[in-house]
Every structure is written in C-alpha cells, then in structure tokens.
Amino acid sequence: MGYPTYYAKRHKLVFFLEQALVYDKKTGHKRNTAATALTLAQLSAKEDDYQNAIPQLKEAISLLEQLNANESLSSAHGTLFSIYLKQNKLNKSLWHAKKEKAYAEMTQSTVRKFWSYIHLAQAYIKHKQPDTALDYLAQAKPFEAQFKSAFFTHQYNLYSSKAYAQKENYEEAYSYLLNATANFKTFAKNIEERDAVTIKKTLRQFIKIIKTRTRRKETCSDNH
Numbered sequence: 001m002g003y004p005t006y007y008a009k010r011h012k013l014v015f016f017l018e019q020a021l022v023y024d025k026k027t028g029h030k031r032n033t034a035a036t037a038l039t040l041a042q043l044s045a046k047e048d049d050y051q052n053a054i055p056q057l058k059e060a061i062s063l064l065e066q067l068n069a070n071e072s073l074s075s076a077h078g079t080l081f082s083i084y085l086k087q088n089k090l091n092k093s094l095w096h097a098k099k100e101k102a103y104a105e106m107t108q109s110t111v112r113k114f115w116s117y118i119h120l121a122q123a124y125i126k127h128k129q130p131d132t133a134l135d136y137l138a139q140a141k142p143f144e145a146q147f148k149s150a151f152f153t154h155q156y157n158l159y160s161s162k163a164y165a166q167k168e169n170y171e172e173a174y175s176y177l178l179n180a181t182a183n184f185k186t187f188a189k190n191i192e193e194r195d196a197v198t199i200k201k202t203l204r205q206f207i208k209i210i211k212t213r214t215r216r217k218e219t220c221s222d223n224h
Contacts, residue, residue: 034063074103114143130166174206
C-alpha cells in the first residue's frame with residue numbers, strides 16, 4: 001500500500017470516528033460514546049499523534065469510569081503507559097501500568113492481565129528494578145504458555161532477557177534473547193534491519209561478557 005493511499009484511508013477513518021463521536025454525544029449513548037472515543041484515541045496513539053491521543057484517552061477514561069468498563073479501562077491505561085514510556089516519562093508510565101493491572105484484575109480477560117504484567121515489567125526495567133520486573137514476568141508466564149502466540153512469547157522472552165541483563169546474569173539473558181529472536185522471526189518474516197542489527201549486537205555483547213567471566217574463573221582456579 002502506497003503512503004498517499006494509506007494516509008488518505010487513515011484520514012477518512014479519523015474523520016468518520018470524529019463524526020461518530022459527535023453523533024454519539026448528541027444522542028447520549030454513553031457506552032457508544034466511550035467506545036468511539038477509545039477507538040479514536042488508540043488510532044491517534046498508533047500513529048504517534050500523542051498531542052491528540054493523550055487528551056482523547058483521558059476523555060475516554062472519564063467516560064469508561066462511569067460505565068465500570070474495566071477491560072476497556074485497562075486497555076486505555078495500557079495505551080497511556082506506552083505513550084509515556086516512549087516519551088521517557090517514567091513515573092507517569094509506571095502509574096498507568098499500575099492502573100492497567102488494577103483494572104485488568106477486575107476482569108476475566110487473560111489477555112489484559114498478560115499485557116498488564118508485561119507492561120509493569122517494562123516499567124520496572126526502565127526504573128532499574130529487575131527483580132520486581134521478573135516478579136511480574138513470572139505472573140505473565142502462565143498466560144504466555146496458554147496463548148501459544150509467537151508475539152506474546154517474543155515479548156515475554158525479550159523483557160526477561162533485559163531483566164536478567166540488568167542483574168548481570170548474562171547466561172540467562174543470552175538464552176532468553178535467543179528465544180526472543182526465534183519467536184520474532186516466526187511472527188515477523190520481514191525483520192527491520194535496524195532491529196536485526198540490534199539483536200545481533202546484543203547477543204555478541206552477551207557472548208563476550210560470558211567468555212570474559214569464564215576466563216576469569218579459570219584463572220582464579222589455576223591460581224588456587
């Protein structure tokens with residue numbers, strides 16, 4: 001799909017959602033209004049239009065709270081978590097990850113629970129708290145195994161690798177990153193060159209550290 005065609009279709013979709021939101025507000029259908037507001041907000045977020053996405057999400061959350069729509073509330077807070085993480089606003093991102101988890105646990109949605117645990121793990125990795133991150137990854141693990149989704153497994157392995165790397169347990173970090181790479185290839189046949197280079201570079205770094213530590217241990221053993 002060419003870019004002009006893509007953006008034309010996106011513009012039409014945004015226009016449609018904006019008109020639908022106006023209509024829903026006029027008719028007073030709170031549930032429809034909340035659903036449309038959330039869809040519009042998450043479309044803006046997907047396109048990195050954070051200037052519109054953040055106020056749209058806050059409006060959607062205020063509507064959803066009136067309906068006790070816990071699953072959608074969890075999703076909305078999860079989107080705000082991702083936005084603030086990309087903006088490196090770590091305290092805000094952690095706060096929204098906690099809200100995402102709180103609402104997820106009031107639902108029967110295993111998908112929302114999984115993502116809330118993954119997002120909290122991401123947040124605590126950013127805060128340099130790998131042990132807390134691993135605690136949440138342990139909670140995500142049963143759902144990862146249940147879904148049998150290459151993408152979910154990739155996310156679980158990727159952040160496990162990052163957490164173990166922060167703990168300087170490079171053997172575990174290397175193992176999880178290898179698994180993450182395999183899963184990445186499964187669900188994304190066309191890996192971006194930048195991502196592939198980053199993964200290969202990180203794997204080489206882990207190997208170098210592991211070899212250096214092994215040599216040090218062997219030297220210490222010989223001296224004794």
